[in-house]
Amino acid sequence: MIQKECKYWIPGHSIDCVVLGFENNILKVLLLKMRHSEKWSLPGGFIKKKEDLDAAALRALSDRTGLKSIYLSQFHTFGAYERRGKSEVDRLMHEIGQLNKTVAQWLSNRFLTTGYFAFADVQKARPVPDFISEKAEWVAIDELPTLIFDHLEIINKALQHIKLKLNYLPIGDALLPPKFTMAMLQKLYETILGRALDRANFQKKMLKLGIFDRLEKLKTGAANKAPYLYSFHRKKYERVLKEGIGYL
Amino acid sequence: MIQKECKYWIPGHSIDCVVLGFENNILKVLLLKMRHSEKWSLPGGFIKKKEDLDAAALRALSDRTGLKSIYLSQFHTFGAYERRGKSEVDRLMHEIGQLNKTVAQWLSNRFLTTGYFAFADVQKARPVPDFISEKAEWVAIDELPTLIFDHLEIINKALQHIKLKLNYLPIGDALLPPKFTMAMLQKLYETILGRALDRANFQKKMLKLGIFDRLEKLKTGAANKAPYLYSFHRKKYERVLKEGIGYL
């Protein structure tokens, strides 16, 4: 069935998704472990002959995560001639060739790839490996394993891009659970920006935006004051996001 | 010769360049007038089978402008299935088919296109039309003629992108002549940002960056005080640009 599908795909162009999640105050990325190799790869896919590029990315994403509505945005197209590395392509195609010659042949050609980044709720996502990988997992962004091809470069470019457009991206809404504390939101900003932020000032700056609903307190059982939980006020959130939120 | 070249190009993927220039205080874009049609198009090109995507963009650009060193950056890949419009492709291919069937055939397939934007010195550029266009010209950004396919969308996306990354782009250095006045620089910022800026504050803000060399005064012959000319102090300019210049 994969074999037959090759005919329905545009040749020479792939999609790679940098899917980010936030769990236990750690930023994570969804990765696939290759079969017959110690390397990992980004979830990706190909474009059907009559399919929009964006639609293909959405499809790839929903195939790997089971999620349909998700924040997704294109950030860069990678087109260096030898971006996949000659020896690595050879080795990989040898492995795949054992399973399916047609597919291996098709994959061994040159590929441009368009990178998308996405924000997913780690709780809701159900990672599913594709046919050339053996498992799909969330991996902490600062403990990345060895990746195939230029996938590390793709991840780094995605993070750089996100950092730059941070103020216009719905990171809070898309990466946090419906109810969250200011400390969680702050940690999220800190990991993405890569620097510490002042607790008091962060809180005041955020609250002044007027996009939060303050909810009940969260009792953690720890020996300290219980923090408030917050949720985003949809309408206000979207209005403010257009103008840009937070830190530059 | 174009016919033969088709074999050396990657099929289904093109490049389109939004080349900006600044002349007489007006922001301009380089456009090509199609043969046999009232429509205009962006200068573009295709990718050789063993060529980096970025290299292809540079080549396309130097072919159309005669400029080799130029600021060039990718901003988006357009991949909507019918982005070129069925009827428009048909009509165009009919015209081209008269000249060269092979090329027309090749062009009638689906294409993804990667958009690049570039900053060029209008004085130094020598616009050269390609084989399907009859002339190449600088056109004021707010007096655009009818464009083929989705080229208007591509231009708008480029401008939007530039606006967002303004602080990190060498617009002054790349778009102004070696010697320029503060008024010119301000007008440039104003056109890109789409809003007026306070003259006094602009001047102070810019000068405080410490990236300019103040030169002689410019005598215009007008009945008013002569403004100073400035040039960028290379080293300081590059250092400051990394941190971000100007307005957000």
Place this chain on the structure above:
DNA sequence: ACAAAAGTGTTATCCTTACACCCATGT
């Protein structure tokens, strides 16, 4: 003398930063 554009100065306001202080909670 005058208009027009350039250069510089002044002020109020806002935002950022750094830190201080008190509050709630479980041991």
Place this chain on the structure above:
DNA sequence: ACATGGGTGTAAGGATAACACTTTTGT
């Protein structure tokens, strides 16, 4: 009582915005 983390307050410094004032130039 006390350690711990959460919420709020304050004061200094810097950036921004609005506008006034002076200077230069050619008619």
